[in-house]
Amino acid sequence: MPERRPFVRLPTDVYPVKYGLCLKPDLIDFTFEGKLEAAVEVVQSTNQIVMNCADIDIITASFAPEGREEINATGFNYQNEDEKVTLSFPSALQKGSGLLKIDFVGELNDKMKGFYRSKYATPSGEIRFAAVTQFEATDARRAFPCWDEPAIKATFDITLIVPKDRVALSNMNVIDQKPYPEEDGLIEVKFATTPIMSTYLVAFVIGEYDFVESLSSDGVTVRVYTPIGKAEQGKFALEVATKTLPFYKDYFNVPYPLPKIDLIAIADFAAGAMENWGLVTYRETALLIDPKNSCSSSRQWVALVVGHELAHQWFGNLVTMEWWTHLWLNEGFASWIEYLCVDHCFPEYDIWTQFVSADYTRALDLDALDNSHPIEVDVGHPSEVDEIFDAISYSKGASVIRMLHNYIGDEDFRKGMNTYLMKFQHKNASTEDLWDCLEQASGKPIAAVMSSWTKQMGFPIIAVDQEQQGEDRVLKISQKKFCASGLHNGDDCPNWMIPISICTSEDPSCTKISVLLDMSETSVTISNIGPDQWVKINPGTVGFYRIQYSSSMLESLLPGIRDLTLQPVDRLGLQNDLFSLSRAGMISTVEVLMVMEAFVNEPNYTVWSDLSCNLGVLSSLLSHTDFHEEIQEFIRDLFTPIGQRLGWDCKEGEGHLDALLRGLVLGKLGKAGHKPTLEEARRRFKDHVDGKQIISADLRSPVYLTVLKHGDSATLETMLKLHKQADMQEEKNRIERVLGAISAPDLIQKVLTFALSEEVRPQDTVSVIGGVAGSSKQGRKAAWKFVKDNWEELHNRYQGGFLISRLIKLSVDGFAVDKMAAEVKSFFESHHAPAAERTVQQCCENILLNAAWLKRDADDIHQYLVKRKVPPSTTSV
Numbered sequence: 001m002p003e004r005r006p007f008v009r010l011p012t013d014v015y016p017v018k019y020g021l022c023l024k025p026d027l028i029d030f031t032f033e034g035k036l037e038a039a040v041e042v043v044q045s046t047n048q049i050v051m052n053c054a055d056i057d058i059i060t061a062s063f064a065p066e067g068r069e070e071i072n073a074t075g076f077n078y079q080n081e082d083e084k085v086t087l088s089f090p091s092a093l094q095k096g097s098g099l100l101k102i103d104f105v106g107e108l109n110d111k112m113k114g115f116y117r118s119k120y121a122t123p124s125g126e127i128r129f130a131a132v133t134q135f136e137a138t139d140a141r142r143a144f145p146c147w148d149e150p151a152i153k154a155t156f157d158i159t160l161i162v163p164k165d166r167v168a169l170s171n172m173n174v175i176d177q178k179p180y181p182e183e184d185g186l187i188e189v190k191f192a193t194t195p196i197m198s199t200y201l202v203a204f205v206i207g208e209y210d211f212v213e214s215l216s217s218d219g220v221t222v223r224v225y226t227p228i229g230k231a232e233q234g235k236f237a238l239e240v241a242t243k244t245l246p247f248y249k250d251y252f253n254v255p256y257p258l259p260k261i262d263l264i265a266i267a268d269f270a271a272g273a274m275e276n277w278g279l280v281t282y283r284e285t286a287l288l289i290d291p292k293n294s295c296s297s298s299r300q301w302v303a304l305v306v307g308h309e310l311a312h313q314w315f316g317n318l319v320t321m322e323w324w325t326h327l328w329l330n331e332g333f334a335s336w337i338e339y340l341c342v343d344h345c346f347p348e349y350d351i352w353t354q355f356v357s358a359d360y361t362r363a364l365d366l367d368a369l370d371n372s373h374p375i376e377v378d379v380g381h382p383s384e385v386d387e388i389f390d391a392i393s394y395s396k397g398a399s400v401i402r403m404l405h406n407y408i409g410d411e412d413f414r415k416g417m418n419t420y421l422m423k424f425q426h427k428n429a430s431t432e433d434l435w436d437c438l439e440q441a442s443g444k445p446i447a448a449v450m451s452s453w454t455k456q457m458g459f460p461i462i463a464v465d466q467e468q469q470g471e472d473r474v475l476k477i478s479q480k481k482f483c484a485s486g487l488h489n490g491d492d493c494p495n496w497m498i499p500i501s502i503c504t505s506e507d508p509s510c511t512k513i514s515v516l517l518d519m520s521e522t523s524v525t526i527s528n529i530g531p532d533q534w535v536k537i538n539p540g541t542v543g544f545y546r547i548q549y550s551s552s553m554l555e556s557l558l559p560g561i562r563d564l565t566l567q568p569v570d571r572l573g574l575q576n577d578l579f580s581l582s583r584a585g586m587i588s589t590v591e592v593l594m595v596m597e598a599f600v601n602e603p604n605y606t607v608w609s610d611l612s613c614n615l616g617v618l619s620s621l622l623s624h625t626d627f628h629e630e631i632q633e634f635i636r637d638l639f640t641p642i643g644q645r646l647g648w649d650c651k652e653g654e655g656h657l658d659a660l661l662r663g664l665v666l667g668k669l670g671k672a673g674h675k676p677t678l679e680e681a682r683r684r685f686k687d688h689v690d691g692k693q694i695i696s697a698d699l700r701s702p703v704y705l706t707v708l709k710h711g712d713s714a715t716l717e718t719m720l721k722l723h724k725q726a727d728m729q730e731e732k733n734r735i736e737r738v739l740g741a742i743s744a745p746d747l748i749q750k751v752l753t754f755a756l757s758e759e760v761r762p763q764d765t766v767s768v769i770g771g772v773a774g775s776s777k778q779g780r781k782a783a784w785k786f787v788k789d790n791w792e793e794l795h796n797r798y799q800g801g802f803l804i805s806r807l808i809k810l811s812v813d814g815f816a817v818d819k820m821a822a823e824v825k826s827f828f829e830s831h832h833a834p835a836a837e838r839t840v841q842q843c844c845e846n847i848l849l850n851a852a853w854l855k856r857d858a859d860d861i862h863q864y865l866v867k868r869k870v871p872p873s874t875t876s877v
Contacts (some may be wrong), residue, residue: 007380009149010084013046014093016100016147016154018193023115023143024161024186025131025206030108030117032131034144038100038154045092049100052141052148053078053085055114056106061087065098083141083148083382102145110268111799112763114142115204118268122208123229130207132266132281134274137324138382140199148199151322151428156194161186162206167225170204171197171278173260194277195257196426198320203276205264212238216245220256225264226288233728236289236299237263240306243345251340252314253418254425261313263287263306267729270763270803271389273305275312275334282309283763284729293728295697296659300342300349307341308334319421322428324379327388328454329431332375332397335359336405339398348655350606353569355402356541357610361576363396364546367458368484368580371841375400375454376431386835389802399544400453406542407449407499408442416441449497449516453544458482460496462517465550468531475502475535478521482546484849486584495520496545503539504529505560509567511539534560541573546580561598568604575599575607579614582857583849589618589857590864593634600641605661608642612668621850623777624816625858630865635672643669648680648699659698666699670706671741681706689718701734708741709775716747723759736764740771740779748772748779752786756793765794766803770810780814787811791831805839812843816850 020037061073075088108117117129141148160168161180164187172192180186210231213223222241224234249255258278265284273282286305311334342351405413416438435447461482467474481488497518501511534556537547560566582589622631646662669677681703687693723735739751755768773783798804812824821844828840
């Protein structure tokens with residue numbers, strides 16, 4: 001590993017109060033001209049000003065102290081490595097106010113960061129470019145020289161000089177628009193002054209868009225901007241945004257502080273979306289919904305992303321983290337409250353159960369690794385910031401906030417949040433500041449409890465045993481650190497302060513007793529409970545830990561899966577804990593397979609989704625053996641009854657979750673080669689392609705996946721044709737994600753080549769390659785070779801960024817041979833990817849864990865799978 005570079009924040013002797021910024025982008029030559037006039041305060045006299053600046057050429061710079069002569073800068077010294085520039089002046093700048101003027105030029109890059117260009121096609125098919133921004137975390141410095149640190153807040157007056165037939169947007173509303181005197185066909189658009197804010201939240205967009213608009217009940221103008229001709233597809237997001245703003249205003253008891261908010265779909269966009277104050281940018285698939293061609297999961301995704309970004313308008317924008325170390329608070333909080341908001345708008349989504357499968361279990365998996373990291377990470381150099389936009393910051397962050405909210409209770413939680421937002425509005429805060437406010441509101445030891453979750457890596461596993469004593473049940477509860485490779489051994493075992501709740505079969509949805517476990521073990525007595533009643537720890541699966549029950553306790557809980565008396569989220573949690581204990585070698589995988597068979601009556605979508613995910617992991621693991629077909633048979637047996645109950649067509653009175661479940665089950669059966677499902681999928685696919693009967697959006701993914709998995713070159717050709725014809729990005733993505741299912745080696749190569757073609761947007765290349773790697777043993781090998789062979793181009797395309805981490809994870813995580821871990825490690829030792837160092841370590845660790853799991857359990861699994869198909873022998877009399 002290369003040495004971490006020493007990192008220094010900007011000097012504090014000069015700071016900005018008000019930025020005046022005028023930018024003139026050239027959408028043909030991909031350059032821009034800029035003029036900065038910043039009102040600054042000199043705190044102590046100095047003859048230089050140090051600012052952030054990257055890929056920008058300064059032409060002239062001067063400083064005019066208030067009421068005195070202007071001084072021209074005599075030198076610009078760029079420290080490219082540190083993304084800084086030092087302006088030198090011939091004499092010292094005295095204490096006091098002044099005006100810093102800089103004229104500069106820059107390029108509209110194609111790296112999806114800073115001020116960049118985004119390619120789109122007009123309705124007539126002509127290729128054009130929009131100029132858009134993405135500044136978080138440290139890329140405002142690519143658009144204008146600035147003090148690019150979250151704590152250095154100022155106001156912004158922005159003017160854009162753009163072609164008169166283009167839409168120009170920024171954080172605030174337009175206050176003036178006039179022809180640009182020096183050049184025909186251009187206009188000068190001036191925006192209102194922003195509130196005091198951080199540079200990473202500044203945004204501007206210049207392009208061609210339609211919009212739909214509405215007024216929220218509290219008087220904010222909400223607009224959703226879409227590609228030309230697609231305004232209709234902005235209506236769903238508009239509805240969600242209009243409902244969400246008043247919900248947050250009410251929840252935080254603080255009004256939204258700007259006069260307007262725009263949500264806009266950007267063609268080339270690396271993240272899902274970005275919360276720029278008043279101008280939120282999105283990938284098209286995270287914002288646009290077409291009533292006919294969008295599936296239920298896309299609607300849900302859009303609702304969650306809109307909820308997430310709008311939460312940031314308060315939590316992040318109004319009150320901002322002091323430094324990137326506290327990024328997790330920003331993201332974890334928004335990732336938690338997006339669910340609260342969607343639950344408010346769409347109670348029928350049962351979204352909190354889905355949270356457990358989408359965020360909570362994902363975070364537990366990553367955090368069990370030795371190469372995980374604490375939620376709070378000391379961040380220095382900009383290249384280290386990208387690395388923490390991961391499942392720990394978002395999903396573990398959200399999970400511990402959900403646990404905290406549950407521990408405090410909603411009323412005190414809201415009270416504390418309001419105090420926090422009022423106290424720090426337009427300022428910066430750290431994690432500790434929030435704990436103080438919540439502690440005051442609740443009277444509970446929030447800081448002590450929470451720092452055990454944010455400052456230490458990992459989480460505990462709680463071992464539980466019980467003993468009936470007369471009318472009482474005594475539980476013995478102890479904690480240890482859980483590791484993906486088994487229990488943490490050693491004396492320095494960390495402890496957590498764990499809020500533990502317990503329920504019984506008397507009322508499975510209600511907590512009977514709560515304790516705060518703050519040492520390594522304790523006993524809890526539950527009174528008035530008969531010997532035939534079961535006891536369950538962590539009802540609602542809210543506490544961020546795994547549980548290992550004694551075998552008698554587990555035995556008594558398992559019927560609750562079959563007869564559905566356990567809540568869905570607890571059936572899910574129980575199965576997920578057992579699965580991860582088997583991967584860690586603490587129980588046999590066969591035990592988990594037996595538990596999985598108890599889910600035959602399961603009606604809940606999210607429970608099936610989690611089960612399906614774990615079976616996918618197992619199937620991928622067993623693709624390294626010669627009995628892969630036997631696990632496919634197990635999957636077919638498990639999913640056939642629910643598949644038959646659901647059928648192919650939606651029935652009267654079904655809702656959102658039925659649609660999600662049907663897609664999941666048919667996809668699983670089709671992929672596993674269930675004959676009737678395959679035949680029906682082929683029939684429907686043919687009708688779809690012939691234009692006889694279009695497949696409903698919810699069934700497209702499973703049908704496409706099924707016919708490709710068992711398809712030939714003609715199937716792939718047809719699929720690529722559908723991709724080309726698709727008007728909607730959602731449909732293109734849907735196809736891109738499943739193309740990797742094709743099994744012939746030459747066709748796999750074709751899909752990989754397609755991934756880097758012009759047909760696929762740069763941010764989506766990752767999911768095409770990932771789809772190949774995740775589909776089969778051949779695909780995995782081919783994808784990894786492809787990544788190695790095209791490394792220069794891929795690395796250059798994502799310039800660090802978190803997409804490179806995602807690409808690496810998707811391509812190599814599924815290997816299960818020790819020597820592959822060594823190969824991956826050595827490849828990245830000679831091909832540095834600083835933003836993905838930790839990801840590479842995690843992947844190598846996962847490969848070794850897979851290999852150990854396979855060595856340990858493969859024979860037992862094989863025997864079990866074979867044995868369960870042999871009918872019990874009938875003995876002759």
